[in-house]
Amino acid sequence: MNDIHTLAGAYVLDAVDDIERAAFARHLADCPSCAGEVAELLETAARLADGTWSVPPPRLRTDVLAQVSRTRQVRPGGGSGRDRRTAGSRWRTLSVAAVAAVVLAAGAGAVTWTVAQQRVRDERVATAAARAETERIRTVLAQPDLAVQRRGLSGGGRLTVFSSPGQDSGVALLADAPPIPADRAYQLWLMDGETARPANVLPAGVNGDTVVLTGVRGRSAVAVTVEPAGGSAQPSTSPLAIVPLT
Known part of the structure; x- marks a missing residue:
């Protein structure tokens, strides 16, 4: 073995035989550099084992083993000068393969970690938006000029509208409306006589929700x-209910 220092990656990945493992373990006791490298690689492996890690590419293990199988195996301390040079080359090749394996695995883990972080950020944004919506609803419902109107929907259910001209806002509560397909949605409209202006769209397939309306001042109905x-x-179907605002 020309350079035992190159065994760090192979040692971490357990890609050494018993003799090599014992020799490198003894070497670690007297080599702070290799000990530090092994510690860093083990820490990386530990991070990859947490809940955000994903399985490395399916061909990773096969590719690494194929690389090892193509490298001539020589016992340390034996053979001719050429054999020893081949052995040294083997350690370097194996170390490169080991580091490549760690890098590829780390890359897979990094991608998954990035996706997880994006999901966390998306959830935080959604939570903040929900809180803001709740606060807007509370503000409307607390206004002294609040007016409440309710109408039943044809086919079942009801639409209740809370409006505050002073805030130029309102709250619409759709409840127990008839079920609809997943590719359809209930949409609310602010009416100015016969003219309809889009106000809010419920999530597809949902038959009940509470939403905020803006620009209600001067409108005749929802x-x-x-x-x-x-x-x-513009409306493509006939209204299921029209709730006057005054």
Whole structure:
């Protein structure tokens, strides 16, 4: 073995035989550099084992073992000068393969960690938005000029509208509406006579929710229709209910 220092990666990945393992273990006791490298690689492996780690690419193990099988195996301390040079080359090749394995595994873990972090950020944004929506609803319901109107929907259910002209805002509560397909959605409209302006669209397939309305001042009513998921620019079906604002 020309350079035992190159065994660090192979040692961490357990890609050494018993003799090599024992020799490198003894070497670690007297080599702070290798001990530090092994500690760092073990720490990386431990991080990859947590809940955010994903399985490395399926061919990773096969590729590493194939690389090892193509490298001539020579016992340390034996053979000709050429054999010893080949052995040294083997340690370097195996070390490169080991480091490549760690890098690839770390890359897979890093990608999963990034996705997990993005999900956390998305959840935080959604939570903040929900809190803001709740606060807006509370503000509307606390206004002294609050007006409440309710109408039943054709086919069942009801639409209740709380409006505050002073806040130019309102709250619409759709409850127990008839079930709709997942590619359809209930949409609310602010009516100005016969003219309908999009107000809010419920999530697709949902038949009940509470939403905030803006720009209610001067409007005559709130209507609800069934539209394609995502909503429409103008009503495409007849209103299931029209709730007057005054």
